[in-house]
Amino acid sequence: MFTLIVQRLIISIPVLLGVLLIGFLLLQVVPTDPAIILAGPTASQAEVAAIREQLGLDRPLWEQFALYLGRVLQFDLGRSMISNRPVLDELESTLGPTFELMLACLIWAIPVGIALGTQAARRRGQWTDRLIMAFSVAGVSMPIFVVGLLLIQYVGGAGLLPFQGRGGPLWTSSGLLHIVLPSLTLGAVFIGPVARMTRTSVLETLGADYVRTARAKGASERQVVLHHALRNALIPVVTLIGLQIGFLLGGAVVTETMFSWPGVGRMAVGAISSSDFPVAQGAIMVLAVSFIAINLVIDVFYGYLDPRIGQR
Numbered sequence: 001m002f003t004l005i006v007q008r009l010i011i012s013i014p015v016l017l018g019v020l021l022i023g024f025l026l027l028q029v030v031p032t033d034p035a036i037i038l039a040g041p042t043a044s045q046a047e048v049a050a051i052r053e054q055l056g057l058d059r060p061l062w063e064q065f066a067l068y069l070g071r072v073l074q075f076d077l078g079r080s081m082i083s084n085r086p087v088l089d090e091l092e093s094t095l096g097p098t099f100e101l102m103l104a105c106l107i108w109a110i111p112v113g114i115a116l117g118t119q120a121a122r123r124r125g126q127w128t129d130r131l132i133m134a135f136s137v138a139g140v141s142m143p144i145f146v147v148g149l150l151l152i153q154y155v156g157g158a159g160l161l162p163f164q165g166r167g168g169p170l171w172t173s174s175g176l177l178h179i180v181l182p183s184l185t186l187g188a189v190f191i192g193p194v195a196r197m198t199r200t201s202v203l204e205t206l207g208a209d210y211v212r213t214a215r216a217k218g219a220s221e222r223q224v225v226l227h228h229a230l231r232n233a234l235i236p237v238v239t240l241i242g243l244q245i246g247f248l249l250g251g252a253v254v255t256e257t258m259f260s261w262p263g264v265g266r267m268a269v270g271a272i273s274s275s276d277f278p279v280a281q282g283a284i285m286v287l288a289v290s291f292i293a294i295n296l297v298i299d300v301f302y303g304y305l306d307p308r309i310g311q312r
Contacts, residue, residue, distance in 0.1 A: 008299050016289065028061065038081055039051050068281075080278060090279055100169075110241060118225060133199070166261055181259060205232050264286055265283075268280055
């Protein structure tokens, strides 16, 4: 297992470098000069040129990226151009709310998706199966902002639940109430793919020889599905969950913006809108590292589900 973790970490290094390079280049094409923002609208050309030289913006792009990469390796992400606070401090204040939102989404969406997919496989061809699959297709097809707008209009607008801001940590009643609608919005588009993949995978394992052997030994259908079929069926489901969690990071940007949730995604949108390049680059890096870490956890979970993977 340790070898598997080391191999995945080594593979993650070029991925992270590529993400940093893409994020750096994308912000270079924004038609806004950071030196002008820092100097102010009344600054002279000489003052703008001095700031560009101080920031290294007058150097070739490859040299700018090399300097940026060196600062990142030293955990120096620069300072915000708007608040003049260190970018690490800005990120630190937003990481907690984002992880809270992801946890609140996954803690109910994954069990519900797996349960619906398993039930659909057990009732294959019946009305229950068709109803669950119709719900799954609707969840996959509906954009996340539509779900959010519907919840804001008919739940938040009716005064049933708050829909703006964060009410506090999850262990407080106000925090729990404020996170309900954002977590429902983010999880609604997560259930469908998980349910469909679970159904397909369980149907495949139900036809395996060891499942027929378990039935021949007199095991109940519930035991066959839960103890024999489902565990082996979870490997492709876990793969999909890992990929979908990565997409949730993108969906969190929309969700946090809609519900004024003070997370990394909302901060990234605000930083890009205000041309706060250091904060935007830091947010992109954090989202990339989170995606890599999630995939590492998924790979470790593979080893638990199938010990042969951890021995490779």
